[in-house]
Amino acid sequence: MRTCMICLASIEHIRPQAKKCKLKSCQREYDRVKALARYHTKKHEPKFKAERQALAETPTARYNKHFHSANARGIEFKLTFAEWWNLWKPYWDERGKSMCMCRTGDTGAYEINNVRIDTYSNNALEANNHKY
Numbered sequence: 001m002r003t004c005m006i007c008l009a010s011i012e013h014i015r016p017q018a019k020k021c022k023l024k025s026c027q028r029e030y031d032r033v034k035a036l037a038r039y040h041t042k043k044h045e046p047k048f049k050a051e052r053q054a055l056a057e058t059p060t061a062r063y064n065k066h067f068h069s070a071n072a073r074g075i076e077f078k079l080t081f082a083e084w085w086n087l088w089k090p091y092w093d094e095r096g097k098s099m100c101m102c103r104t105g106d107t108g109a110y111e112i113n114n115v116r117i118d119t120y121s122n123n124a125l126e127a128n129n130h131k132y
């Protein structure tokens with residue numbers, strides 16, 4: 001049974017696409033809800049999106065992401081957040097731009113005596129030296 005989304009009265013006698021009955025008060029309420037929904041989509045969603053993005057940029061979020069991507073690549077990740085953050089803190093603004101976390105010889109686990117923060121180019125050099 002199709003019902004009015006505002007007052008829940010049956011609207012089976014109204015055209016199939018209708019979502020509300022023909023009561024003035026339901027029309028008004030329906031318009032109000034629609035307008036609110038549009039307002040939220042236009043005005044609030046970009047803000048929530050920005051907040052979500054900002055949250056994803058926090059050190060703890062990045063640590064979690066690094067942890068999971070290392071695991072996904074089959075690399076053991078033994079750094080605690082504190083260890084990881086101590087390494088990154090001085091270079092934080094350069095993370096993902098010119099600096100990355102490198103493992104010595106590009107092998108082994110991500111653990112405190114096997115990692116350093118270095119430039120992408122040095123890391124690539126090391127990876128090539130290791131290969132050949």
Ligand SMILES: [Zn+2]
Pocket residue numbers: 004005006007008009020021022023026
């Ligand atoms: Zn109604």
